[in-house]
Amino acid sequence: MSRNDVLVTVDWAQEHLGQPGIVFVEVDEDTSAYDGGHLEGAVKLDWKQDLQDPLRRDFVDKSAFEALLSSRGIGNEDTVVLYGGNNNWFAAYAYWYFKLYGHRDVKLMDGGRKKWELDGRPLSKDAVERPATQYTAQDPDLSIRAFRDEVVASIGSKNLIDVRSPDEFSGKILAPAHLPQEMAQKGGHVPTAKNIPWSKAANEDGTFKSDEELAKLYDEQGYDDGRATIAYCRIGERSSHTWFVLHELLGKPDVKNYDGSWVEYGSLVGVPIEK
C-alpha cells in the first residue's frame, strides 16, 4: 500500500471525471453543499441519513450497506473516489467504512471539497443518475474498529491517540467550536492518551502532509511502533482521518478507529477520565 493507491490529487480527479469504472462520491453530514454544486457525475452519501442506523447508534448493517451502494450505482469492481467538506473528515470516515465492508478499490481525493473550491475548479448542479447495481459487501472487518471495552482495557498498554483539538483534550470545550457547547458527557480524555490533533496531519488547504512530514510528526509525538493503536475523537470522523494517515499512508499495522469516541466514552459510568 502506498500513497498513490489510496489518495488521488484534484488534478487526477478532474482528468478522470466521467471515466467508466470510477465513481466519485461526495460524503458530508450536511449535503446542502453537494446540492449547491458537486464534481461532475459525483453521487452523494449523507453521513447521517445513509451511513448511520436510524434507530441505534451504529453503522447500517451489511445488507443495508449493500442496498445503499446498489441504489447509488456503485459496483464491486468500481474504483470509488471519496471527497467531502470539513477537510475530508466524513469522506475519511466513509473510506474507513468502505474498507470495513471490504470494498476493493477506494481512494480519497486529497484536499476534498475545500482544495477543489480554493482552486476555483468547476462544480455541477446537474442531477446524477447511475443505473442500479447488485453490490455485495463483505462481513465487517473488525480488525480496524475498536469498541469501548477494548479502549478501557488499552489504557496504559496501547497507543491511544486523541485526535481532537487541545481544548477538547483538556476539557475546556466539549465539541469542535462550530457546534454549541451543550453535551451530556464529561470533559477530558482517556488516561494515557496522547493528544495528536488530526489537523497536524493536514495542510491548511485540507491536503495531507507528505509521508516524510507525517512520519516525523508521529515519531516526535512519541508514537510507539511496538504497540497496537486506537484513535478516537468525538464521534469517530476526525479519528478516521488519523486512521487513514496511520494505516493507509504510513502503513502502520494494527490501527483501529474507535468510532464510539468521546460521545460514548465521556458518558460511560465508572470509567477513568483525565483532564
Place this chain on the structure above:
Amino acid sequence: MCGAPKQGNGLAGIDLSVQTVIQGQVWHDGAPVAGAYVRLLGTDDEFTAEVVTSPEGEFRFFAAPGEWKVRSLAPVGKGERVISAEVGLNETTVAIG
C-alpha cells in the same frame, strides 16, 4: 453531528448566558466574502473548528472564554484576527487585505 452547519442563521435558540459565541463577517475590497473558509485557532494556535461563510460572509463559532484566533482562507487571500472572548456574544470582522 459534527459537521459545520450552514452559517448566517439568527441567534434564536442559543443561550447566550451559557455559550461563548464568536461571530462576524469576512470582508475583502469593501464587500463580504461568501464561501470563505474560516478557522478558529485555540491553544497553541491549533485548529479548533472551521466553517464556510454564508452568502453574506458570516461565520459563527461556539467557544469558551479566552483568547482565540480567527483565520480566513479564500481564493482572494488570507486574513487573521485575534479576539478575547467572554461568555455571550463576541463579534469581529476579518479583513482580507
